[in-house]
Amino acid sequence: MVKKTVYFDNAATSWPKPEGVYKAAEIYLRGSGASPGRSSYTQAIQVERQVFETRERAAAFLGAARPEEIIFTLNATDALNMALKGILEPGDHVVYTSLEHNSVNRPLHSLCHHRQVTATMVDSDPTGFLNVQEIANAVNPQTKLIVCTHASNVLGRVTPVKEISRLAREKGVYFLIDAAQTAGSVEIDLQDIKPHLAAFTGHKGLLGPPGVGMLYVRPGVRLRPWREGGTGSRSEEDRQPEMMPDYLEAGTMNAPGLAGLNAGLKFIQETGIPAMARHEQGLVQKLVAGLREIKQVQVFRPPGNYPSTAVVSFILKGLDCGEMGHLLEHYYGIMCRTGLHCAPNAHRTIGTFPQGTVRFSLSYFNREEEIDYALQAIREIARGLQ
Numbered sequence: 001m002v003k004k005t006v007y008f009d010n011a012a013t014s015w016p017k018p019e020g021v022y023k024a025a026e027i028y029l030r031g032s033g034a035s036p037g038r039s040s041y042t043q044a045i046q047v048e049r050q051v052f053e054t055r056e057r058a059a060a061f062l063g064a065a066r067p068e069e070i071i072f073t074l075n076a077t078d079a080l081n082m083a084l085k086g087i088l089e090p091g092d093h094v095v096y097t098s099l100e101h102n103s104v105n106r107p108l109h110s111l112c113h114h115r116q117v118t119a120t121m122v123d124s125d126p127t128g129f130l131n132v133q134e135i136a137n138a139v140n141p142q143t144k145l146i147v148c149t150h151a152s153n154v155l156g157r158v159t160p161v162k163e164i165s166r167l168a169r170e171k172g173v174y175f176l177i178d179a180a181q182t183a184g185s186v187e188i189d190l191q192d193i194k195p196h197l198a199a200f201t202g203h204k205g206l207l208g209p210p211g212v213g214m215l216y217v218r219p220g221v222r223l224r225p226w227r228e229g230g231t232g233s234r235s236e237e238d239r240q241p242e243m244m245p246d247y248l249e250a251g252t253m254n255a256p257g258l259a260g261l262n263a264g265l266k267f268i269q270e271t272g273i274p275a276m277a278r279h280e281q282g283l284v285q286k287l288v289a290g291l292r293e294i295k296q297v298q299v300f301r302p303p304g305n306y307p308s309t310a311v312v313s314f315i316l317k318g319l320d321c322g323e324m325g326h327l328l329e330h331y332y333g334i335m336c337r338t339g340l341h342c343a344p345n346a347h348r349t350i351g352t353f354p355q356g357t358v359r360f361s362l363s364y365f366n367r368e369e370e371i372d373y374a375l376q377a378i379r380e381i382a383r384g385l386q
């Protein structure tokens with residue numbers, strides 16, 4: 001086979017980006033360059049308008065009622081830290097799940113060790129199914145927060161966030177969604193799901209550049225700021241301005257990143273999530289069917305129809321995942337992620353800890369020929385093991 005370049009690591013960060021994303025970042029860097037919200041000269045005001053436009057577009061796209069409910073962050077990790085460390089106090093209890101990424105697990109670990117927070121982990125079943133009743137059973141009188149990923153980055157299965165949100169409201173606790181894997185791939189309507197907080201990343205399904213993310217903060221939810229400093233507003237005051245989004249957005253903004261995110265969001269709005277998801281799910285079905293025909297392959301995707309992202313985890317029995325990743329890249333030019341994908345408890349649940357899995361994560365820009373090519377590569381590698 002002639003070696004190609006195939007990118008199957010979109011759950012880590014998406015690539016390629018829509019053309020408009022490259023252009024928007026370049027236009028900012030070459031043409032304006034000013035810092036938004038700080039100065040009154042024309043270029044700075046133009047950039048401020050662009051940042052506002054991105055905030056407005058993101059709010060409309062995600063179903064937030066007002067633009068200022070969207071806080072720009074560095075990435076989903078930053079947004080999750082902002083939420084967890086901003087809301088949890090000594091003595092609070094938090095419920096989380098075995099599907100969480102380390103960007104939830106590690107801040108919680110640190111809060112449990114340094115801020116006298118306690119946490120209970122609820123296991124999913126081996127298919128990534130979360131039982132909402134088990135989450136309810138884990139809530140106790142000290143529980144302040146339930147945090148849950150919207151889709152596992154290992155298994156792709158979408159979690160029932162609307163039901164969990166309802167449960168949180170019934171129990172009188174906050175609900176934080178980690179939507180790093182779903183935004184841009186699965187329709188999200190914050191008015192319908194009604195979480196208190198939701199963390200997003202700009203560089204995966206939203207197709208923006210790295211270095212941008214978002215935190216949705218429902219009105220009335222008060223967080224301690226994760227960072228404080230210059231905002232360009234109320235500069236005469238020592239304390240952080242209380243108005244949103246300034247309260248949580250200290251420091252010079254990533255204006256080229258936000259310009260790129262705006263273009264990524266625009267592309268998705270114009271193309272439509274249903275059309276994009278149809279294409280991605282068609283590729284997933286072809287990939288899973290082909291993988292299942294290779295007898296040494298075990299695919300971690302339950303049969304049946306359920307909402308999922310375009311993530312497919314598998315192992316080739318008899319070959320270490322890291323070695324498999326190396327062979328795929330070295331001989332076939334296929335880029336993918338191997339190992340634990342920063343979600344060790346998900347692997348404990350599905351029985352692949354500590355070696356992990358090989359993960360192919362697809363995007364709207366992948367093509368059927370790439371799936372055929374990858375399946376042929378895996379068949380060749382599997383034959384070499386016999």
Ligand SMILES: Cc1ncc(COP(=O)(O)O)c(C=O)c1O
Pocket residue numbers: 011012075076077078100101103149151152153178180181200201202213342
């Ligand atoms: C479920 C989940 N949460 C959080 C993150 C962290 O995202 P970011 O790299 O934008 O901080 C990831 C990234 O892989 C993820 O998959």
